[in-house]
Amino acid sequence: MEIRQVVGSLVCTHRVAGLGHWDLRLLQDTKGKHYVATDPVDARPGDWVFVVSGSAARYAMGDAGILTDLTIGGIIDRWEEERAAAVEPTAFGAARAA
Amino acid sequence: MEIRQVVGSLVCTHRVAGLGHWDLRLLQDTKGKHYVATDPVDARPGDWVFVVSGSAARYAMGDAGILTDLTIGGIIDRWEEERAAAVEPTAFGAARAA
Amino acid sequence: MEIRQVVGSLVCTHRVAGLGHWDLRLLQDTKGKHYVATDPVDARPGDWVFVVSGSAARYAMGDAGILTDLTIGGIIDRWEEERAAAVEPTAFGAARAA
């Protein structure tokens, strides 16, 4: 899964029937690229979330008939802190002994 | 899902039977890269749309036998305005408290 | 789907049984990166084509047992002209009114 920030919602009157009236969240990655995702966890602008793609995205909506390829899987509680606390990759050098 | 702009249509006389006579829209991303998508919502050149990929793309055509991997999922009503109104990512800093 | 140019064919004596004796076309994108695709439409070097990926690639071969993840979906009749005629993205500014 990948990490995005919710930056808004999209209004799309003309859409395929398979998306019903589901909210379409506008997300952004750290390089400013935009994505569109369905949202079963009621995320709000500013929330950092992780997204699920592929066939799992449809199941994550609770109904495989919902025609999305990207769904918000959850809201990260304290992303700024967890990002800062993330292990400094080089600190570990070689992986653990077998 | 990702966001593209419709920039034309493609004429492809030699094509696999699984695509029938469906229109093939020519799309472009913000870096100028081209994509080809099937179009169940009758989008027109200039429209900003979001696209659905993978197996969901086939279902979005209403017939999983249509052999596409990218389908226009909907037309964004006012993309320029919504892009401008999108939350400034850094404005929120830490995600909401749990 | 994405757009590629056919630049040759590949000889692969050691291959998985699931690819039988199908021709393997060598394709190239506009950045010079190479791809390998199965070809049910008899494309020739120099042809501009669009490719279908994922599970649709297997179905596009007419037999889901053919173990490809990329299949030529069709030959674009006049790509140079269609690329030139493609709408200048900024020309349209805001999307159409709802």
Add this chain to the structure above:
Amino acid sequence: MEIRQVVGSLVCTHRVAGLGHWDLRLLQDTKGKHYVATDPVDARPGDWVFVVSGSAARYAMGDAGILTDLTIGGIIDRWEEERAAAVEPTAFGAARAA
């Protein structure tokens, strides 16, 4: 599959039901980009791992109902040594004779 380093875990109170209470590992690639993966092999921060994506990611959790698109497939025993010992690509020039 691709290679990542485990750099921590994520706390996500609001998540889709399909992820249950599974630990969510925070991974990083060699360019510093972050990913989120489910972990059936109990990897620890600092471990170099390979990840499985797509539908195989769900099966790798032992239960296709677990809604992930990225799962840790295994821990690489001595990645630093194996990376250093990897064949210098140009050393071989042409592939072996048929």
Add this chain to the structure above:
Amino acid sequence: MEIRQVVGSLVCTHRVAGLGHWDLRLLQDTKGKHYVATDPVDARPGDWVFVVSGSAARYAMGDAGILTDLTIGGIIDRWEEERAAAVEPTAFGAARAA
């Protein structure tokens, strides 16, 4: 499918059951990025190969229960020669007449 060079093998004692004791080949693309693939054609370091991804990767192992998302599909007989002989893309300009 994409083209890679085999540069070694990986030792992974801790791995998901769905990968059994299959060899895990270490591959590299032309930009030096590493990948991990299962290998049903017994490729050796230095071989140029093409890889199959997605659900086709599992079928290419002859057993869809083998939890890989990348499998070596075949060994390219003379990649250096075929790459050199590949059509110079611009040589053809417009695609053939319909």
